[in-house]
Amino acid sequence: MKDLLAKFTAVGRQHAELLAQVGSDPLGVRMDRVIGPTEAEIEGRRCVLLGSNNYLGLTFEPTALEGAHVALDAAGTGTTGSRVANGSYSMHQDLERQLAAFFRRRHALLFSTGYQANVGMLSAIAGRDDTVLIDSDCHASIYDGCKLSDATVQRFRHNDPENLDRRLARLQAPGNALVVIEGIYSMLGDRAPVREIAEVTRRHGAYLMVDEAHSLGVTGPGARGVAAEAGVADKVDFIVGTFSKSVGTIGGFCAADHDALEAIRLSARAYLFTASLPPAVVASARCTLERMRTDPGLRDRLWANAEIVYDGLARMGFELGPEKTPVIAVRMPDTQTGLATWRDLLDAGVYVNLALPPATPNGNCLLRCSVCAAHSADQLDHVLAAFARVADAPDWRGTAAE
């Protein structure tokens, strides 16, 4: 008998090396106390959270807290099953109607996470004769959805409509083609050129799916995301997204005008064979979606804060992602510097995400920052002062030192 778990030896070793280098586990940070949407206590220290994806700071939205409490008391802690088996609560259907109206679509389908929304949708709609073309920087859930489908899968160069065009032009498969992109990309924070990609997709008679995970609530008219911002929402067949970022809770969805979405409900295994969202979560999402739709001031504050952080870091000489958005990737010259810098920032009371390849594009180590509308001016001063100290340190090997 061989060792079933031998394949984890390398990962385990890498993780141990990481631990030894940093002195604590950057992939297992414990928040001992959550103080609010932008602050938590880590290792006995109050830290500004600059890696939460909580773009609008709505995790403590008063109407959502109250709505969740009411739903919890009225309907209990969980649904204990799939909606197909156990039935839907009326609030699931209310939320689906609300989502459809939010995106101005005829239909919306709830999933239990954004991960499951991608996996469920892609594995259901991409069939044996079809081809799915995904942007190379797409999230793991999109890759996994493709893997679970029977379709042929191609990867096109990140944000490159010409590369997509060439691939679509040479397709010989008898089936349909589906193009999948994101709105704002999770690692580098750059937007998709949705207008150009939608044009190419249309010209070849292909379908378009946009995962607005990091752009819902963040941009566009009515907080509808990047496709709406680019004025091409009507050219998007399937809008996918998550409640785990700007919406401030958990859950996933797909919105579309295609009437078949109701039949997909009976085909998507990630919908059928898993429990539906619990009442308190549904109630929170309903409240925060309404808040973001009706309060553009949240977005204004978010973008103003993003500008402060991006410009501040750029002035210090850090190498940043190509676009000024609430996702700000700080490129580290190498993994070792990345680890040390991440640790220095935490010691200074600033929590960012340590992002390592292969989860990052081009094999880069990134300190991934996500800005929040609820960050105060003082908190952002604190963040920038911490980065400035890092950039000034004699052992900093980044471009900032040059």
Next chain:
Amino acid sequence: MTENTVGTPTPERREIVEAVCAELEKHNTTGIQLHEETDVTGELAIDSVAVMDLMFELEERFDIAVPLNQLGSVRTIGQIADLVRSQAKSGGQQTE
């Protein structure tokens, strides 16, 4: 995959192998001498994303489109070359 790595490589295949090696050399931090049997993700410790990125270069160089579905079973430089050649022969996209 029906082509095998045994026998004299045709010039066409050699050209592909050379192109694969040239691309991989950019990521080769191990100092290992590259050859057909080199295990890309194992010996060279090149991650799966870098392998997918490598395919972009090969796709453009040889004017092909390689489905991701076919990359999963590929380990060695020779196998990558065979995959590229089978695509080039079929003149475009091949379904799984």
